[in-house]
Amino acid sequence: MTRRRQLIQATVIxxxxxxxxxxxxxxxxxxxxxxxxPPPGATTGTLxxxxxxxxxxxxxxxxxxxxxxxxxxxxxxxxxxxxxxxxSNRTGHVIALQINGYTATDNPFARGAIGGNISSSxxxxxxxxxxxxxxxxxxxxxxxxxxxxxxxxxxxxxxSSNQLVGPIPTLPPSLAYLDLSGNNLSGVLPSDIGAPALxxxxxxxxxxxxxxxxxxxxLQQLEFLDLSDNKLNGTLPNCRGAPRTSNxxxxxxxTNNLSGEFPSFLQRCKELKFLDLAYNNFSGxxxxxxxxxxPDLALLRLRSNxxxxxxxxxxxxxKGLQYLDIASNNISxxxxxxxxxxxxxxxxxxxxxxxxxxxxFGLMSLYRWTNAYDDSLSVxxxxxxxxxxxxxxxxxxxxxxxxxxxGQIPEEIGSLAALKSxxxxxxxxxxxxxxxxxxxxxVESFDLSHNELSGEIPTGLADLTSLAHLNLSYNNLTGAxxxxxxxxxxxxxxxxxxxxPGLCGPPVSRNCSEDLSSTIPHGRDFxxxxxxxxxxxxxx
Numbered sequence: 001m002t003r004r005r006q007l008i009q010a011t012v013i014x015x016x017x018x019x020x021x022x023x024x025x026x027x028x029x030x031x032x033x034x035x036x037x038p039p040p041g042a043t044t045g046t047l048x049x050x051x052x053x054x055x056x057x058x059x060x061x062x063x064x065x066x067x068x069x070x071x072x073x074x075x076x077x078x079x080x081x082x083x084x085x086x087x088s089n090r091t092g093h094v095i096a097l098q099i100n101g102y103t104a105t106d107n108p109f110a111r112g113a114i115g116g117n118i119s120s121s122x123x124x125x126x127x128x129x130x131x132x133x134x135x136x137x138x139x140x141x142x143x144x145x146x147x148x149x150x151x152x153x154x155x156x157x158x159x160s161s162n163q164l165v166g167p168i169p170t171l172p173p174s175l176a177y178l179d180l181s182g183n184n185l186s187g188v189l190p191s192d193i194g195a196p197a198l199x200x201x202x203x204x205x206x207x208x209x210x211x212x213x214x215x216x217x218x219l220q221q222l223e224f225l226d227l228s229d230n231k232l233n234g235t236l237p238n239c240r241g242a243p244r245t246s247n248x249x250x251x252x253x254x255t256n257n258l259s260g261e262f263p264s265f266l267q268r269c270k271e272l273k274f275l276d277l278a279y280n281n282f283s284g285x286x287x288x289x290x291x292x293x294x295p296d297l298a299l300l301r302l303r304s305n306x307x308x309x310x311x312x313x314x315x316x317x318x319k320g321l322q323y324l325d326i327a328s329n330n331i332s333x334x335x336x337x338x339x340x341x342x343x344x345x346x347x348x349x350x351x352x353x354x355x356x357x358x359x360x361f362g363l364m365s366l367y368r369w370t371n372a373y374d375d376s377l378s379v380x381x382x383x384x385x386x387x388x389x390x391x392x393x394x395x396x397x398x399x400x401x402x403x404x405x406x407g408q409i410p411e412e413i414g415s416l417a418a419l420k421s422x423x424x425x426x427x428x429x430x431x432x433x434x435x436x437x438x439x440x441x442x443v444e445s446f447d448l449s450h451n452e453l454s455g456e457i458p459t460g461l462a463d464l465t466s467l468a469h470l471n472l473s474y475n476n477l478t479g480a481x482x483x484x485x486x487x488x489x490x491x492x493x494x495x496x497x498x499x500x501p502g503l504c505g506p507p508v509s510r511n512c513s514e515d516l517s518s519t520i521p522h523g524r525d526f527x528x529x530x531x532x533x534x535x536x537x538x539x540x
Contacts, residue, residue, distance in 0.1 A: 048079035048087055052094045055124035056085065062119035069099070069113055086130075093127035100157070101135030115139075120146045132157040134179070142166035143180070148194070158183070159202065168203075171195040181205050181226070189213055189232075197221055204228040204252065212258075214239035217246075217265060226252040228276065235260030247271055254278040254301065262286060262307075267293040276301040278325070285309035286326070291318050298344070299323040303399065311336060311400075319343040323395060327423065328402040328535060335405065340412030345396050345419050399423040401447065402535035406430070409448075414439040421445040425471065426535050433458055433477075445469040449499075453477060457503075462487050470496050478502030480512050 060073045072082045079094065080087035086096035101113040114136040122128065123146055131150070134157045141164060147156070148170035156175060158164060160182040167187035171178065175195040179202040188210035189203075198219050204226045211234035216225065220243055236258065246269045254276045261284035266272065272294050283306040290297070291314035300315075303325045310333030311326075322344040340346065396418045405427040413422070414436020422443060429451040438460015440446070444467060453475040461470070462484025470490055477500040481487075490496065493507040504512035 047092055048085075048094065049092050052125055053079040055121040056082070056094070058121035059119045062117045062121075063099075063114050064116040065114060067101075067113035088127065091127070094125045095127055096130035097122075097125075097128065098130070098132040099136070100132050101137070113137075117141070118144050120144065122146070123149050125150075127152050129153060130155040134159040137163070139163035140165060143169050143185075145169045148172055154197075168193070173197075176200070176221070178202065189216065189227075191215055193219075199247075200224045202226045203230070206230055208232060210234070212236060212253075218243070221247060223247050223271075224250045226250070227256070228252045229255040231257065233257040233259070236263045236265065238265050244268060245270060250274040252276040253280065256280055258282065260284075269293075270295065272297055273320075274299045277305065278303040280305055282307060286312055286315060286331075288312045288314050290315055294318075296320050301325045302329065303327040305329055307331060310334070311405075313338050317341045321345070322418070323397045325397065325399040326403070327399045331400070331403040331405060333405065334407035335400070335410050335413070337410045337412050339410055340415040342416060345398070345416040347418060395420060396442070397421040400427065402426045404428060408432070409434055409437075409453075411436045413437070416440065417442060419443050423447040424451070425449040427451055429453055431455070433472075435460060437461065438463055440464060442466055447471040448475065449473040451475050456480070457482055472497055472500065474499030476500065476502065480505045481508065 056073060056079050060070050063070065065071075069083060073079070079085055080092065084098045085094060086098075087093060088095050099114055114133070115138065118133065118138060118141075122131070128150055129152050131153060132155075143158065143164055143166065147153075150172050152174060153172040154174050155177040156172075157177075157179045159179045164180070164183040164185060166185065168180065168185065168190055171194045173195060174197060176197045177200045178195065178198060179200070181202045181204045183206055185203070186207040186209065189208055189212060191213045192215055193201075196219065199221045200223060201216070201219075202224070205228070208227070208230040209232065212227065212232055214237045216222070217237065217239050225248065232253070233256070236253075248269045249271050250273065251266075251269070252274070255278070257280065258277070259281040262282065263277075264287075266275070267289060270293065273296050275294070275297060276299070278301045282302070286302070286307060286309065290300075290312065295318075297318055298320050300321060300323065304327070307326065307329040308331065311331060313336045315321075315324075316336045316339040319341075321342055324342075396416075397420060398416075399421070401423045402425070405424070407429065408431035409424065409429055411434035414434060417439065419440050420442055422440070423445070425447045426449070429448070430453065432455035433448065433453055435458045437446075438458050441464065443464055446461075446464075446467060446469065449471040450473070453472075454477065456479035457472065457477055459482045461467075462482040463486070465486055467486055467490070470487070473495060477497075479502070481497060481503055483506070487493075488507075497503050497508055501510075504510040504514065
């Protein structure tokens with residue numbers, strides 16, 4: 001397994017406060033959990049080269065080591081035995097340095113174990129392929145220009161809490177993995193990034209501005225690109241020099257000021273599995289080519305844009321789609337009855353092994369998406385505010401809230417047996433709640449509030465044993481509220497049914513023996529300006 005694959009597949013507890021303060025969904029390759037596990041081609045049995053040992057001591061001298069992490073870096077000792085240092089088992093050359101603040105302390109939430117300056121003595125390490133200085137504190141300093149002189153470097157990780165400033169300097173031409181996320185880098189993205197072999201580029205949570213240059217989409221080997229949570233603007237380029245077919249697997253552009261229609265260049269990205277354009281100013285319709293051109297798409301997140309038109313039938317026929325979020329747009333029309341053809345949402349993990357899983361750490365809404373197979377990808381999402389405390393869960397989600405959808409909720413939606421979260425709130429749905437809702441045995445969060453639904457609440461809702469959150473408020477529902485242990489166990493029960501004066505029985509105060517004929521349901525009797533504000537608040 002390559003070091004880059006180890007980086008992507010590793011599990012790490014992420015700092016909750018940093019991510020939970022960010023409403024975006026992030027794709028985050030994370031560092032290896034331990035610096036002591038040598039990569040292929042490395043060993044602890046080879047004596048290091050004296051000149052390189054002296055260079056490492058000069059690097060140490062430029063650091064402030066608050067956690068005493070570099071205490072093993074001493075005098076005439078074998079530097080191949082030092083913490084965070086890995087050498088080639090053939091030549092003894094230093095090939096990897098992992099001096100990150102995450103592994104430098106026993107506290108996984110500590111930052112800034114290493115500070116000071118990044119020394120140009122690194123240039124003496126001519127065979128260095130991997131450099132990880134993440135989760136440290138080099139605050140207020142730019143990325144050193146000499147980084148471009150590390151000619152053998154393939155992996156550079158300077159992510160999280162370093163607070164590096166300024167633009168991206170010239171990069172080593174051999175670089176394939178670059179993570180500069182979570183800093184204060186600014187300026188425009190370079191028109192020529194200078195690393196033609198880049199496969200993974202993570203620049204999220206910085207202050208980059210201007211437009212996205214064609215050069216990024218012309219990188220032949222690019223698989224993962226995350227530019228989310230910046231200040232990028234303008235339309236996405238349709239680059240003539242881009243490869244006819246792209247290797248792009250993940251594209252995350254959320255939380256910027258990007259505009260224009262749904263990016264047409266994505267038609268070349270047949271390998272795309274994760275697409276997040278949320279929190280921008282994109283407009284126009286969701287294209288009908290999305291199914292044929294993006295056949296492997298698993299996550300589609302378009303929330304908080306200005307998309308309009310209907311939900312294309314092709315979107316609801318995507319066999320691999322398991323996370324669909326188009327909330328807070330201007331989408332209108334009906335939900336296609338073909339929604340039952342979302343195969344990945346219709347089969348439980350036992351029936352279908354290709355679902356993406358979430359490895360959880362007991363932190364609310366902090367998820368790691370990972371495929372069941374050898375290739376994996378991390379995605380952190382604020383999502384539906386569900387709390388998974390341990391173990392592995394499968395994130396299967398539909399969020400169509402805060403749009404202008406009409407008509408009835410199709411009964412075919414009940415066939416999506418793997419669905420964990422369904423949010424259809426703040427629309428104009430009418431008619432009855434289909435009885436098939438009771439077949440969503442995996443659902444944990446279910447929100448139909450602020451619609452124009454009528455009739456009785458299906459008794460099957462009481463049989464949803466996984467249900468943890470339910471909201472049916474502000475509709476025109478009538479009749480007795482179903483009884484059942486699961487419904488009674490839900491928090492704040494009265495608010496679940498508020499705004500439905502035709503309902504009776506516990507937990508509401510109205511007795512079902514009373515004459516309800518004089519009751520006038522008011523459903524969406526909610527001031528428009530308050531409704532708009534509520535939709536905004538729901539998404540924050």
